[in-house]
Amino acid sequence: MPRRSTLSIATFNVNGIRSRLPHLITWLREEKPDIACLQELKSVDQGFPRSDLEAEGYHARWVGQASWNGVAVLVRGEESSEVRRVLPGDPSDSHARYLEVDALGLRVVCIYLPNGNPQPGPKFDYKLKWFDRFNRHAKKLFALDTPVVMAGDYNVVPTDFDIYNPRSWLKDALLQPESRERYAKLLKMGWVDAIRELYPEEQIYTFWDYFRQHWERDAGLRIDHLLLNEAAAKRLKEGGVDRWVRGLPKPSDHAPTWVKLKHVAMAKKPAKKSAK
């Protein structure tokens, strides 16, 4: 296993893992995240490119689904251990949107929160219900002594500062007060929005839609988030957005977003006996 002084954890909505595999591999080689949470695989379990990623040195766990959704966690040079692959609270929910693992001394939660458009409507109702279930579970996770990182596509623009211009998005599910209230509730629990913590006064975007040359005009939204519990927030060193990946030809509409945490000791050395 590679020696690590810091741990980097990234989240990347790939928008189709098979069509994005070349970009994903280019990015993994260039940035070498220790842990990568992926969303929108749009692939059944059998279609997941496990061996391609293993050839790059990454062990993967994933939850697939035909056509839509799908999440995965990649760990460089080490296996993760699965904690759960279903968000608790609704046995009838069959969407592949959640994966929770232990890896490299961290608890890592990878989420693909429902988009919720159009709103109002059943999809928006589903979004809010999913969000409520997530918040209930997040409350339990926050209490862990282990550092916890909840990373993913939250499909929420937390404030008007997190979008180039809210005007044409006012009716969108991503900006609704009901969505924002639930995100704010997480922060109120104590979860630290790592990117906002690091850049309190900069406009940071993680998503640029494919329309109207939004990328070229840097008309973006910040919707991919990494939330840290206290133990993780204490170790926060840096973070950022790998915008260059959004600039590649035929890109995902999201860019990888990441944090670096001071390394978590994996095992304590036996205490030295005092020399008295």
Place this chain on the structure above:
DNA sequence: ATGGCTGGTTTTACCAGA
């Protein structure tokens, strides 16, 4: 108010994304 673009499937037409 609409549509602009993209990936995946049900493929030359659709759904969903955000």
